[in-house]
């Protein structure tokens with residue numbers, strides 16, 4: 001009998017999206033399984049490539065001559081049937097390569113070449129053990145060093161669980177340790193030292209000042225450098241003079257690893273109970289059912305998630321919970337851990353490959369029954385899923401913006417169908433798509449219309465900054481907001497201030513000639529970073545020094561523009577010298593765990609004001625916060641995209657929801673130049689339903705999603721002409737197959753027309769039903785690949801979250 005394996009080869013082209021057939025060698029008959037990786041010869045040159053077995057046929061009818069599989073890479077499947085099927089769905093629905101989709105699902109540790117070792121299990125018999133291990137405890141598994149006979153033998157032993165295989169993943173995480181500083185306990189000695197330093201040694205003076213006031217706690221050297229504004233050389237000389245001691249200390253790598261105090265389920269409010277009951281019924285009946293949990297901010301959605309997950313566990317099933325960006329939601333992760341303890345696996349980008357792989361294995365083995373993670377956690381290898389939850393389902397970070405361009409919501413729904421389980425999409429401001437699907441009855445709506453304990457939503461007022469500006473110029477703070485801040489500080493309450501920075505950044509401009517410093521590789525201005533004292537490009541990473549004179553006209557009046565958080569912080573310190581400000585933005589949260597640390601400080605009331613960018617809008621639950629201020633509501637409105645009103649409304653509602661969540665009532669002040677805009681007016685009344693109705697009307701009138709589907713086609717090339725030429729050709733092909741109902745926008749250059757020295761053109765197709773479209777797009781991709789490496793490239797983005 002002959003067996004034929006269907007193999008997806010690691011040669012990313014559209015042509016290789018269908019599996020290739022390979023003969024299974026006699027030695028591997030009935031040994032090779034679907035989901036194992038193999039080595040095969042590919043193409044005319046018989047290049048050795050990796051491949052994934054996606055099917056096995058006992059069919060002998062094949063009469064052509066087939067190549068044999070060369071070798072195997074795994075002794076057991078690394079992907080199960082479900083995840084393999086899912087990779088197929090991904091490839092098809094996102095116009096991506098099958099192999100890229102498989103790799104997206106596999107953890108990194110399995111992608112790169114890691115060493116594997118074999119160890120005998122207790123069940124192995126002595127003869128086998130002696131023969132294979134020859135008295136050694138372990139054996140490196142290098143399949144290219146072994147004969148097919150040897151491999152076949154190992155496969156059999158593995159199948160009988162007589163050997164075990166370990167992946168020796170090198171931990172690639174850096175920064176496991178840091179240098180910490182402790183001052184000498186002898187403070188009077190420090191005071192005397194002021195006299196001994198030579199005049200003008202300002203750094204040493206600053207260091208002494210800092211040491212005298214820092215207290216007994218240990219601080220990291222890098223924090224000290226920043227806080228005291230001294231160099232590491234000064235610290236070293238301080239060590240020589242016995243002012244301080246330095247030591248290397250191990251720091252926690254996983255910010256979520258620390259133990260959390262366990263919590264018990266709360267007694268549910270009636271609305272919460274209804275929601276949990278409806279979800280539990282579907283869990284118990286193993287029934288696929290999409291839910292929209294629409295609950296105002298502070299209505300207790302999290303408790304509904306937790307108790308629904310508990311229901312799944314009690315039915316011996318598992319639970320998957322997705323959150324927008326894990327580093328931004330430490331509070332949520334802690335709540336899940338506090339309820340489910342060691343059964344929880346957390347997948348986040350802060351983990352090293354090794355740690356991720358460990359968590360992945362824990363999930364696969366069934367040791368972790370609850371998984372919390374951001375977008376890619378939707379591929380967690382859970383078996384027997386009883387519930388899938390997607391918190392803040394409207395967040396755009398759920399959509400991946402590189403290939404495969406999937407939306408985690410679609411994948412969650414696919415897996416929900418596969419496992420027969422409820423999928424709960426939760427939000428205070430659902431995406432229009434999801435809310436519209438609920439309207440059509442495709443999604444069941446569960447409502448939490450009230451805050452816990454019937455605390456009212458905070459009162460929101462809108463301040464027209466046009467009036468303010470004419471009165472007292474350039475300040476970021478209106479009189480109303482400033483007075484409100486002072487009042488809270490007096491009352492020892494806390495304040496959250498948000499600076500809306502989407503589409504807006506701090507740049508440098510010459511006041512004499514208007515020159516703006518641009519990235520040499522991209523069509524975008526460079527952003528000023530005070531912490532590194534440099535100008536950076538957010539797209540390609542280009543970095544250069546801050547110019548002191550204008551490169552264009554040599555004027556010295558080159559100035560810093562844009563309302564950066566640092567600038568606001570400086571102004572706050574001038575206006576309210578006694579207020580303690582905690583600043584949270586990309587600069588202060590770059591280091592691992594920094595985000596959580598700052599939030600902890602704020603939670604412990606070590607700061608009065610939490611000042612930050614969008615990252616502070618989500619999910620924070622601090623009972624002492626009674627005032628939320630939005631400094632500039634408009635910047636996200638100004639973006640020429642059909643989503644901008646929706647984004648602005650969502651953001652304002654989310655951030656407003658941070659105020660008055662416990663006993664004390666909350667207040668929100670929104671500063672804007674567009675006080676009459678509907679997104680701002682409706683955010684003021686925090687009326688999601690009204691916003692939904694109004695925005696749907698606008699989308700209907702202008703033929704936008706969710707009334708239409710959309711697909712974005714992009715070309716890029718080394719010259720603008722090439723990118724445009726290919727785009728126009730595709731547009732022509734598209735117009736030939738599309739019906740009259742479809743609407744084609746473009747071709748146009750993209751908003752940022754040049755990135756990393758390549759030019760971008762795009763075409764948007766809005767459509768309702770176009771049976772020929774998918775086929776055309778697949779063909780376009782195939783053709784573009786024949787053009788070769790340096791030619792113009794095409795990419796396709798189905799249902800883009802933005803048209804820009």
Ligand SMILES: Nc1ncnc2c1ncn2[C@@H]1O[C@H](COP(=O)(O)OP(=O)(O)OP(=O)(O)O)[C@@H](O)[C@H]1O
Pocket residue numbers: 266267268269272295296297298299300301302303427428452618619620621657658661
């Ligand atoms: N049944 C309950 N009894 C008492 N307190 C509750 C109950 N349910 C939730 N809470 C508390 O109410 C507060 C708000 O709940 P939670 O943070 O879950 O709201 P949310 O709907 O997720 O809000 P947001 O959308 O703003 O993040 C939390 O401090 C939570 O512990």
Ligand SMILES: [Zn+2]
Pocket residue numbers: 519520521522537538539540541542756
């Ligand atoms: Zn750049």
Ligand SMILES: [Zn+2]
Pocket residue numbers: 510511512513514515550551552553554555
């Ligand atoms: Zn100039």
